[in-house]
Amino acid sequence: MLTYILDKKKGSPLYLQLYDCIRKDILQGRIEGGERLPSKRSLAEHLGISKISVEAAYAQLLSEGYIISRERSGYFAVSLEQLPEAFEKAEGIEAAKEAASEPGAEDADQAPDASKPGSTIPSAELFPFSVWTRLMRSVILDNPDMILERVPAGGQPELKRAIASQIYRERGMKISPEQIIIGAGNEYFYSLLVQYLGRDRTFAIENPLHRKIDRIYSLSGAGLAAIEMDEQGMRVDGLEESGASVAHITPSHHYPTGIVMPITRRREILRWLSEDPDRYLIEDEYDSEFSSAGRPVPSMQSLDSSGRVIFMNSFSKTISPAFRISYMVLPYGLLSSWQERMGFYSCAVPSFDQLTLARFISDGYYERHLRRMKKHYRQLRQELAEELQSPEFEGKLELRQSDSGLHFLLGFKGGRDCSGEALRTGLKRCGLELPLLSDYYVGKIPAHADRFCIVQYSDISPAALLQGLRLFFDL
Amino acid sequence: MLTYILDKKKGSPLYLQLYDCIRKDILQGRIEGGERLPSKRSLAEHLGISKISVEAAYAQLLSEGYIISRERSGYFAVSLEQLPEAFEKAEGIEAAKEAASEPGAEDADQAPDASKPGSTIPSAELFPFSVWTRLMRSVILDNPDMILERVPAGGQPELKRAIASQIYRERGMKISPEQIIIGAGNEYFYSLLVQYLGRDRTFAIENPLHRKIDRIYSLSGAGLAAIEMDEQGMRVDGLEESGASVAHITPSHHYPTGIVMPITRRREILRWLSEDPDRYLIEDEYDSEFSSAGRPVPSMQSLDSSGRVIFMNSFSKTISPAFRISYMVLPYGLLSSWQERMGFYSCAVPSFDQLTLARFISDGYYERHLRRMKKHYRQLRQELAEELQSPEFEGKLELRQSDSGLHFLLGFKGGRDCSGEALRTGLKRCGLELPLLSDYYVGKIPAHADRFCIVQYSDISPAALLQGLRLFFDL
Numbered sequence: 001m002l003t004y005i006l007d008k009k010k011g012s013p014l015y016l017q018l019y020d021c022i023r024k025d026i027l028q029g030r031i032e033g034g035e036r037l038p039s040k041r042s043l044a045e046h047l048g049i050s051k052i053s054v055e056a057a058y059a060q061l062l063s064e065g066y067i068i069s070r071e072r073s074g075y076f077a078v079s080l081e082q083l084p085e086a087f088e089k090a091e092g093i094e095a096a097k098e099a100a101s102e103p104g105a106e107d108a109d110q111a112p113d114a115s116k117p118g119s120t121i122p123s124a125e126l127f128p129f130s131v132w133t134r135l136m137r138s139v140i141l142d143n144p145d146m147i148l149e150r151v152p153a154g155g156q157p158e159l160k161r162a163i164a165s166q167i168y169r170e171r172g173m174k175i176s177p178e179q180i181i182i183g184a185g186n187e188y189f190y191s192l193l194v195q196y197l198g199r200d201r202t203f204a205i206e207n208p209l210h211r212k213i214d215r216i217y218s219l220s221g222a223g224l225a226a227i228e229m230d231e232q233g234m235r236v237d238g239l240e241e242s243g244a245s246v247a248h249i250t251p252s253h254h255y256p257t258g259i260v261m262p263i264t265r266r267r268e269i270l271r272w273l274s275e276d277p278d279r280y281l282i283e284d285e286y287d288s289e290f291s292s293a294g295r296p297v298p299s300m301q302s303l304d305s306s307g308r309v310i311f312m313n314s315f316s317k318t319i320s321p322a323f324r325i326s327y328m329v330l331p332y333g334l335l336s337s338w339q340e341r342m343g344f345y346s347c348a349v350p351s352f353d354q355l356t357l358a359r360f361i362s363d364g365y366y367e368r369h370l371r372r373m374k375k376h377y378r379q380l381r382q383e384l385a386e387e388l389q390s391p392e393f394e395g396k397l398e399l400r401q402s403d404s405g406l407h408f409l410l411g412f413k414g415g416r417d418c419s420g421e422a423l424r425t426g427l428k429r430c431g432l433e434l435p436l437l438s439d440y441y442v443g444k445i446p447a448h449a450d451r452f453c454i455v456q457y458s459d460i461s462p463a464a465l466l467q468g469l470r471l472f473f474d475l
Numbered sequence: 476m477l478t479y480i481l482d483k484k485k486g487s488p489l490y491l492q493l494y495d496c497i498r499k500d501i502l503q504g505r506i507e508g509g510e511r512l513p514s515k516r517s518l519a520e521h522l523g524i525s526k527i528s529v530e531a532a533y534a535q536l537l538s539e540g541y542i543i544s545r546e547r548s549g550y551f552a553v554s555l556e557q558l559p560e561a562f563e564k565a566e567g568i569e570a571a572k573e574a575a576s577e578p579g580a581e582d583a584d585q586a587p588d589a590s591k592p593g594s595t596i597p598s599a600e601l602f603p604f605s606v607w608t609r610l611m612r613s614v615i616l617d618n619p620d621m622i623l624e625r626v627p628a629g630g631q632p633e634l635k636r637a638i639a640s641q642i643y644r645e646r647g648m649k650i651s652p653e654q655i656i657i658g659a660g661n662e663y664f665y666s667l668l669v670q671y672l673g674r675d676r677t678f679a680i681e682n683p684l685h686r687k688i689d690r691i692y693s694l695s696g697a698g699l700a701a702i703e704m705d706e707q708g709m710r711v712d713g714l715e716e717s718g719a720s721v722a723h724i725t726p727s728h729h730y731p732t733g734i735v736m737p738i739t740r741r742r743e744i745l746r747w748l749s750e751d752p753d754r755y756l757i758e759d760e761y762d763s764e765f766s767s768a769g770r771p772v773p774s775m776q777s778l779d780s781s782g783r784v785i786f787m788n789s790f791s792k793t794i795s796p797a798f799r800i801s802y803m804v805l806p807y808g809l810l811s812s813w814q815e816r817m818g819f820y821s822c823a824v825p826s827f828d829q830l831t832l833a834r835f836i837s838d839g840y841y842e843r844h845l846r847r848m849k850k851h852y853r854q855l856r857q858e859l860a861e862e863l864q865s866p867e868f869e870g871k872l873e874l875r876q877s878d879s880g881l882h883f884l885l886g887f888k889g890g891r892d893c894s895g896e897a898l899r900t901g902l903k904r905c906g907l908e909l910p911l912l913s914d915y916y917v918g919k920i921p922a923h924a925d926r927f928c929i930v931q932y933s934d935i936s937p938a939a940l941l942q943g944l945r946l947f948f949d950l
Contacts, residue, residue: 127619127623129615129619132615133611133612133615136608136611137608140604140607140608144602144604146797147795147797147798148602148794148795148796148797148798149795149796149797150796150797151796151797151799184659184663184799184823184824185821185823187820187821188659188663188823191666191670191695195666195694195695199696211819212819212820215819216820219670219816219817220666220670220695220696221674221695221696319623320622320623320624321623321624321625321626321821322621322622322623322624322625322626322825322826322827323622323623323825323826323827324626324659324821324822324823324824324825325825341694342694344686344687344690345662345687345691346660346662346796346799347799348659348660348663348799348823349659349799349825350797350798350799350800350824350825350828351797351798352797352798352828353825353827353828
């Protein structure tokens with residue numbers, strides 16, 4: 001049995017320490033390729049830690065490609081030549097080969113890099129256009145009829161299967177393809193969920209929040225209760241007092257605060273859920289792929305035993321916001337009533353896009369792309385954080401939640417000019433259009449929220465940000 | 476000035492007679508290519524007919540490609556080599572050339588014809604896959620960034636411009652691209668319209684109707700009034716009595732009855748609209764491209780002077796139901812309030828599909844495809860109608876509304892077995908799953924509705940239909 005000394009008092013969480021130990025052992029050959037890892041339960045007992053910590057460590061190793069899982073047999077280390085490290089090296093060669101074999105079509109890959117080095121959309125430089133074009137062509141050649149036939153309600157089975165196995169590999173979530181509903185973006189689902197659950201209910205939302213959420217719920221006619229957050233996420237006392245029967249939360253990475261809900265709070269909210277059979281939880285992920293870097297927390301859907309968590313995620317952040325594909329995972333108990341009441345809706349996503357994405361995922365390109373994106377954003381984040389914490393900005397700026405996700409909070413220290421509308425217009429004059437944290441509150445706004453901006457660093461050029469800030473501070 | 480003898484008492488309407496005369500003159504060279512046609516007003520006065528008749532004739536000539544329109548200069552005959560007849564001949568050669576030049580990619584065009592001759596999706600055989608693939612590739616090569624950037628609210632400007640000029644050519648509707656909102660299917664718009672207009676209103680819907688319409692409105696929380704129809708469409712007295720402030724109608728080709736609303740009824744409904752500034756009309760087209768064959772009636776949007784007609788149409792029928800792109804045309808007066816209240820929604824259609832469709836339209840492929848589809852469906856309809864009206868089925872079947880659109884009504888004459896559930900199960904036993912007209916009524920069902928089936932001949936193989944019917948009647 002693997003034996004590691006893990007330290008609860010250390011800065012990093014137990015599962016991260018475990019993940020690090022196992023990863024090193026695999027990299028250094030102490031755990032051989034193909035070797036079976038101990039079961040989660042036995043390893044947890046052996047190390048004297050919780051099964052959840054082991055689960056989280058395994059999920060992270062899985063998502064990063066160090067181990068694989070085989071149904072009903074457990075987890076196995078991958079061989080040295082299949083390790084992510086080896087893979088990343090080889091990728092350069094592979095891409096070049098691909099480009100050479102189909103010259104006409106594969107040029108696309110080169111175009112963006114060469115012509116637009118300063119694009120503010122990093123994904124346009126990272127996205128494997130050549131692969132995508134090739135997959136599109138093969139979808140057309142293989143299924144001309146399928147592309148034109150009516151889309152099955154809820155989405156193309158091929159895509160549902162691909163997503164089910166992808167979220168298992170990535171998050172360890174065990175779901176069946178039939179639980180998946182494909183839709184045109186998470187916001188598309190919000191309206192549908194009000195129609196399905198009923199607008200006589202009160203929906204509890206996080207405060208602050210992405211303002212699209214409350215706008216869509218309120219346009220859809222649902223009652224709303226904006227619940228205060230603390231440093232762990234939505235407050236459970238607030239949720240209980242609100243009388244809401246639906247809670248909509250973004251536990252994996254809250255926008256705009258960047259809070260990742262710890263497992264304790266997740267369990268508290270699930271307890272609230274289980275107390276009344278008429279309560280529902282909407283678990284809304286939107287950039288969990290990036291938030292989980294090094295800190296995997298199990299999804300609420302997989303922790304839940306009530307069968308009333310509706311999970312949703314989208315490909316907007318991992319592929320592109322212009323690519324309107326999201327999915328919802330319904331609990332088994334809701335499948336038949338969903339089918340009965342909502343099954344008449346046409347699937348809002350073109351078949352062609354669904355089938356291409358299905359291949360992109362099942363042929364392994366999606367995971368590769370994700371790894372590349374994660375690496376890119378991690379670098380970008382670290383570089384930006386270093387610059388913003390350099391002596392140049394000392395006493396002027398404060399960084400929060402800059403260790404994960406696709407955005408962080410940038411606090412301004414100083415007088416009147418560093419707060420509220422003065423801050424906004426001052427930044428605008430310096431070429432920076434940044435939203436304030438206070439823009440995201442419903443009702444009362446805490447004092448500090450007027451001094452923080454949201455930096456969506458996936459959408460902004462670091463050079464432009466730094467230049468604007470220097471101008472703002474007269475540096 | 477062109478002079479023709481038109482006869483009001485003749486079977487065909489005046490504008491159709493005029494269209495025939497002008498078309499013949501162009502084909503036989505009596506009107507030369509490039510020659511300017513008289514203005515609508517002056518021709519109407521000259522011939523002693525209404526301006527609307529001339530408008531309709533010109534619109535039909537325009538939509539079929541016999542004349543073109545130049546902004547602020549009027550209508551001109553096209554030259555002989557640009558006539559649809561010449562075009563259709565040349566098309567065969569062009570397609571062959573295309574296929575030869577890019578062998579790998581263009582094979583797709585051949586595949587469906589060869590491998591699936593009996594496909595029930597005629598569009599799969601007619602759809603120009605090779606062209607589509609080529610356009611997709613060029614979209615990727617030209618705009619890699621654009622595909623991944625956030626879609627502009629309301630849709631890609633390129634597609635809006637293409638649609639605006641397409642509906643002008645096809646229907647003579649003069650609208651500006653900024654009036655267009657792109658969405659993922661007409662049903663997607665129904666919910667948005669309830670959110671925008673408000674669910675405190677009563678929406679008047681046609682009865683019978685496509686049951687998705689009332690289901691979505693009612694799930695969205697709007698009040699509903701199902702208004703009886705007569706042979707001209709929604710009854711105006713019923714509409715007035717309902718107290719509804721929004722009327723949702725499908726004037727160009729009603730499903731399931733197939734009724735095309737004549738201009739007199741259109742004007743009556745527009746009068747209802749103009750009587751109260753808080754009334755709105757939703758003009759929902761879904762297969763107008765096929766219904767207008769030989770009978771163009773101006774859209775209500777273009778007849779309206781109140782500025783409160785919201786027009787919508789989709790590409791589901793002309794391209795494919797799996798291709799979820801629709802558009803809505805908002806009157807100018809609603810643009811700013813729409814932007815303010817609904818502009819925060821992301822456009823639900825992937826950019827890539829929008830940009831490809833934009834080129835498909837603006838490069839002329841869409842019109843060509845439409846012509847091919849129209850011809851195909853016209854033939855299919857005529858052949859089926861002949862078979863069903865042959866002596867074999869005499870006294871057994873009655874055809875209604877089989878002169879246009881993509882479906883018709885098939886009435887069964889006979890005893891108990893030819894009505895209601897007995898009819899449905901009897902047909903099912905013979906391999907025919909056809910909906911009954913009575914399925915589409917809200918509330919009271921007229922007696923005859925149980926004896927009529929809807930034949931969506933775009934979705935069924937004629938051979939299977941005839942075989943099933945012979946079996947049903949023991950022929």
